[in-house]
Amino acid sequence: MKNYVHKVNYYECDRMGVTHHSNYIRFMEETRIYAMEQMGYGFERMEAEGVVSPVTAISVNYKKPTTFPDEIEIELKVLEMSNLKMRFGYRMTVRGALVCTAESTHCFLEGGRPVVLEKRFPELYAKFKEIMDAQQ
Amino acid sequence: MKNYVHKVNYYECDRMGVTHHSNYIRFMEETRIYAMEQMGYGFERMEAEGVVSPVTAISVNYKKPTTFPDEIEIELKVLEMSNLKMRFGYRMTVRGALVCTAESTHCFLEGGRPVVLEKRFPELYAKFKEIMDAQQ
Amino acid sequence: MKNYVHKVNYYECDRMGVTHHSNYIRFMEETRIYAMEQMGYGFERMEAEGVVSPVTAISVNYKKPTTFPDEIEIELKVLEMSNLKMRFGYRMTVRGALVCTAESTHCFLEGGRPVVLEKRFPELYAKFKEIMDAQQ
Amino acid sequence: MKNYVHKVNYYECDRMGVTHHSNYIRFMEETRIYAMEQMGYGFERMEAEGVVSPVTAISVNYKKPTTFPDEIEIELKVLEMSNLKMRFGYRMTVRGALVCTAESTHCFLEGGRPVVLEKRFPELYAKFKEIMDAQQ
Numbered sequence: 097m098k099n100y101v102h103k104v105n106y107y108e109c110d111r112m113g114v115t116h117h118s119n120y121i122r123f124m125e126e127t128r129i130y131a132m133e134q135m136g137y138g139f140e141r142m143e144a145e146g147v148v149s150p151v152t153a154i155s156v157n158y159k160k161p162t163t164f165p166d167e168i169e170i171e172l173k174v175l176e177m178s179n180l181k182m183r184f185g186y187r188m189t190v191r192g193a194l195v196c197t198a199e200s201t202h203c204f205l206e207g208g209r210p211v212v213l214e215k216r217f218p219e220l221y222a223k224f225k226e227i228m229d230a231q232q
Numbered sequence: 233m234k235n236y237v238h239k240v241n242y243y244e245c246d247r248m249g250v251t252h253h254s255n256y257i258r259f260m261e262e263t264r265i266y267a268m269e270q271m272g273y274g275f276e277r278m279e280a281e282g283v284v285s286p287v288t289a290i291s292v293n294y295k296k297p298t299t300f301p302d303e304i305e306i307e308l309k310v311l312e313m314s315n316l317k318m319r320f321g322y323r324m325t326v327r328g329a330l331v332c333t334a335e336s337t338h339c340f341l342e343g344g345r346p347v348v349l350e351k352r353f354p355e356l357y358a359k360f361k362e363i364m365d366a367q368q
Numbered sequence: 369m370k371n372y373v374h375k376v377n378y379y380e381c382d383r384m385g386v387t388h389h390s391n392y393i394r395f396m397e398e399t400r401i402y403a404m405e406q407m408g409y410g411f412e413r414m415e416a417e418g419v420v421s422p423v424t425a426i427s428v429n430y431k432k433p434t435t436f437p438d439e440i441e442i443e444l445k446v447l448e449m450s451n452l453k454m455r456f457g458y459r460m461t462v463r464g465a466l467v468c469t470a471e472s473t474h475c476f477l478e479g480g481r482p483v484v485l486e487k488r489f490p491e492l493y494a495k496f497k498e499i500m501d502a503q504q
Numbered sequence: 505m506k507n508y509v510h511k512v513n514y515y516e517c518d519r520m521g522v523t524h525h526s527n528y529i530r531f532m533e534e535t536r537i538y539a540m541e542q543m544g545y546g547f548e549r550m551e552a553e554g555v556v557s558p559v560t561a562i563s564v565n566y567k568k569p570t571t572f573p574d575e576i577e578i579e580l581k582v583l584e585m586s587n588l589k590m591r592f593g594y595r596m597t598v599r600g601a602l603v604c605t606a607e608s609t610h611c612f613l614e615g616g617r618p619v620v621l622e623k624r625f626p627e628l629y630a631k632f633k634e635i636m637d638a639q640q
Contacts, residue, residue: 106537106547107252107530111245111300111415117423118243118393122515125390129514129573139514140573143383151389155427164247165537165548242401242411243394247551253559254533257526258379265378265437275378276437279519287525291563301401301412379524383517383572390515436519 097134097227100127100170104162114161120196121154124186127170128200135223146206147216152181153201160195168195174228175199179212182224233270233363236263236306240298250297256332257290260322263306264336271359282342283352288317289337296331304331310364311335315348318360369406369499372399372442376434386433393426396458396472399442407495418478419488424453425473432467440467446500447471451484454496505542505635508535508578512570522569528604529562532594535578536608543631554614555624560589561609568603576603582636583607587620590632 102123110116129139142149162168169189176183181203188196204211214221238259246252265275278285298304304324312319317339324332340347350357374395382388401411414421434440441461448455453475460468476483486493510531518524537547550557570576577597584591589611596604612619622629 105530106533107246107254109247110243111247111249112420112422113247114422116243117426118390118397121390121393122513125514133573138573148384150384150386150433151430153427153429154389155425157425158423161422165541165546241394242397248556248558250558253562254526254529257529258377261378261526269437274437284520286520286522286569287566289563289565290525291561293561294559297558301405301410379518379526381519382515383519383521385519388515 097131097172100130100172102126102168102170104164104166104168106164109164112161114163115166117156117158120156120158120188120198123168123170123188124154124184124198124200127172127186128184131172131227132220135220137217137220137223142217142220147204147211148206149202149204151200152203154198156196156198158196160190160193162190162195166190173231174224177213177221177224177228179214180204180210182213233267233308236266236308238262238304238306240300240302240304242300245300248297250299251302253292253294256292256294256324256334259304259306259324260290260320260334260336263308263322264320267308267363268356271356273353273356273359278353278356283340283347284342285338285340287336288339290334292332292334294332296326296329298326298331302326309367310360313349313357313360313364315350316340316346318349369403369444372402372444374398374440374442376436376438376440378436381436384433386435387438389428389430392428392430392460392468392470395440395442395460396426396456396470399444399458400456400472403444403499404492407492409489409492409495414489414492419476419483420478421474421476423472424475426470428468428470430468432462432465434462434467438462445503446496449485449493449496449500451486452476452482454485505539505580508538508580510534510576510578512572512574512576514572517572520569522571523574525564525566528564528566528596528606531576531578531596532562532592532606532608535580535594536592539580539635540628543628545625545628545631550625550628555612555619556614557610557612559608560611562606564604564606566604568598568601570598570603574598581639582632585621585629585632585636587622588612588618590621 108119132139171187173185175185183201186198204213244255268275307323309321311321319337322334340349380391404411443459445457447457455473458470476485516527540547579595581593583593591609594606612621
């Protein structure tokens with residue numbers, strides 16, 4: 097899977113002159129969506145089927161500030177897959193230097209109720225599983 | 233009707249150290265919603281009935297920069313009401329000094345189709361009309 | 369110290385109809401700034417003296433979705449104070465129901481170099497310490 | 505000059521399920537910055553020389569809603585160049601259909617004072633002029 101690249105926008109930087117820390121959470125979402133696109137399974141397809149994938153937890157470690165017009169390269173890892181949740185890892189670098197590491201945990205809901213990804217979207221599940229296994 | 237006050241947040245300021253110009257569009261939305269609340273007609277009530285009110289046009293004149301932690305006082309005017317659209321005016325000041333003027337135009341849609349506000353929400357229409365007339 | 373209240377804005381909600389998870393990071397910043405104001409020590413005063421306080425880590429647990437026009441009440445706790453970092457805790461509720469818990473860790477920099485808060489801003493340090501001790 | 509393409513992000517869509525109207529202002533900024541990059545004159549270079557280019561006015565006409573994951577293609581035009589201001593035009597399309605037109609007006613400031621672009625950055629001025637003339 098290819099890494100995602102987010103080019104920092106001018107308006108994403110704050111008064112300190114650096115990318116506002118809240119924006120990394122958005123870059124993480126962009127990365128997940130990009131990964132699903134690469135798997136041939138766009139996020140909007142899941143949504144169109146009435147399944148949403150809320151974030152239940154995130155943690156972020158900011159290592160170095162970034163700023164406009166840095167290009168942040170983001171590597172996505174699948175850290176955990178269980179019946180009811182998925183956990184992703186993120187490694188962000190700018191010109192090779194580590195700037196941020198992060199994790200996000202997700203569940204899957206349909207009509208407000210938990211969905212077992214493996215049953216509901218076996219194909220997508222298999223692709224994530226394959227990526228996870230390939231990482232090890 | 234009372235003026236709305238938006239206190240500029242740290243994260244709303246950009247690398248130049250001033251409130252990013254895109255955020256004023258959001259302050260305008262906050263002002264409209266605040267006005268509807270004061271009329272006893274929350275925006276979410278309109279939405280709950282299946283009517284949305286997209287913005288069809290905006291124009292903004294930036295007079296002076298603002299920054300964190302400025303308090304922007306925003307006066308809302310109803311400039312025009314017709315069958316299919318409403319036009320609002322905004323006058324934004326910080327400690328009495330004019331910082332921004334703006335306008336926004338809106339239509340009303342239900343199930344994707346234009347709605348005549350006066351027929352669909354006569355009570356809300358009457359309140360906006362009253363405000364418009366009181367201004368003159 | 370009074371709790372901070374953030375009223376969710378329309379534009380802070382996403383396609384799922386709920387507050388986008390990235391925005392909670394911004395509410396956390398608003399809460400810290402509000403706390404400093406209450407201490408009589410506005411954030412801009414620290415900045416004016418050339419000291420910035422970057423976030424080095426955050427973690428957030430999303431318990432329940434919130435949406436426009438919910439009022440999120442945010443309780444700030446000082447969890448840890450050491451020479452080079454501070455750690456805050458956040459407990460967010462809507463009408464009494466827990467919606468989110470979070471933590472953020474910060475350092476203090478002046479001209480790019482670490483600052484010992486206790487030495488550089490003894491008054492501010494004392495106030496945070498007082499709050500931390502009062503919590504226990 | 506190549507058109508800029510902004511792929512709508514999930515978090516840029518609102519409760520109505522469409523791109524929030526404030527975000528188009530940001531896409532316009534991205535487009536200007538992309539144009540300057542193509543001219544070999546990155547925006548950060550101007551900023552590094554101490555010159556900033558605040559937006560003094562914008563106007564936007566929203567023609568059709570867009571949503572995630574639409575790709576908005578944005579054509580930039582130079583509408584006006586005078587000693588103290590520049591005015592740009594934007595034409596945004598999705599799969600060929602017009603979704604938005606807009607304009608923005610800018611001045612140039614150095615140390616808070618107006619700068620005559622033609623004198624301060626003759627090379628950049630010449631490039632914009634060339635683009636403007638080529639459009640006609």
